[in-house]
Amino acid sequence: MEPIKIVVSGPVGAGKSTFIRTLSETEIVDTDARSSEAIGKALTTVAMDYGTLRLDGQLLYLFGTPGQERFDFMWDVLTQGALGMVLLVRGDKPEGFPQARRQLDYLLSQQPVPYVVGVTRQDRPPVWGPEEVALYMGQPPERVVGLNATDPGSAVTPLLRLLELMLGADAPS
Amino acid sequence: MTKQDQLQQILRELKQALPELRSVVVASTDGLPIVHDSADAPRVAAMAATALGLGKRISQTTELGALEETIVRGNQGYFVVYAAGEKGVLALAAPSGANLGLIHLEAREFATRLAQVL
Secondary structure, three states: OOOEEEEEEOOOOOOHHHHHHHHOOOOOEOOEEEOOOOOOOOEEEOOOEEEEEEEOOEEEEEEEOOOOHHHHHHHHHHHOOOOEEEEEEEOOOHHHHHHHHHHHHHHHHHOOOOEEEEEEOOOOOOOOOHHHHHHHHOOOHHHEEEOOOOOHHHHOHHHHHHHHHHHHHHOOO | OOHHHHHHHHHHHHHHHOOOOOEEEEEEOOOOEEEEOOOOHHHHHHHHHHHHHHHHHHHHHOOOOOOOOEEEEEOOEEEEEEEEOOOEEEEEEEEOOOOHHHHHHHHHHHHHHHHHHO
């Protein structure tokens, strides 16, 4: 089976770098720089994150984007050739949802691929659950999953769902 | 003199030292413009931070040692990005006939001065 390239995007602080760090079975490539804005963390991704893992025998290449909209040129660069997308949103920060929705619309307009929305920080209530975020973002419930990006068992759920959706679409009827 | 004034002053001196430069942008390493003479500064600042961040990582991964600069060369000119200490990025655009050696020489010195102010 050919490796599958998956883009991991979403607003700043959603947990994209953490997600890739948690899941990658190979040494990751990250591009952190010191943040000069108050974004709730000291470092921020300025170019990309990269990691790989094998899931159900399928090799996945994960490409993480920066979160800030000023880096939208990297969204274009990194979505080239992607076959699937995971858009992460931080479940305890609903003020980030509008950007997440804009970003999802934009990315899908550039690269219409199967996608899953992952709602992070499910381990830290009070937090929006996937059903609530699906309603808010106008997404079908099967496209939105909850996760904790620091836990490998939980972080893998959006990828499993994505593979289901991708293989489901390809399967001969 | 405020920090911003000092940075503006360094920018002016850099442009006097290298009059052939098309534009100069000083940005934070996370891609926000600080001082510049470019109409397109917000976008250039973000791209400069990306080029520097990725350049550092490439340099590290391919065992090139510490990054000196990232150069983009088009058929009509150069875009060169230098680190200005831990917090800053200095990005220059120059036409294709420019003396790159001289640019490096001056830019590295100015990057050090910028780093001291930043």
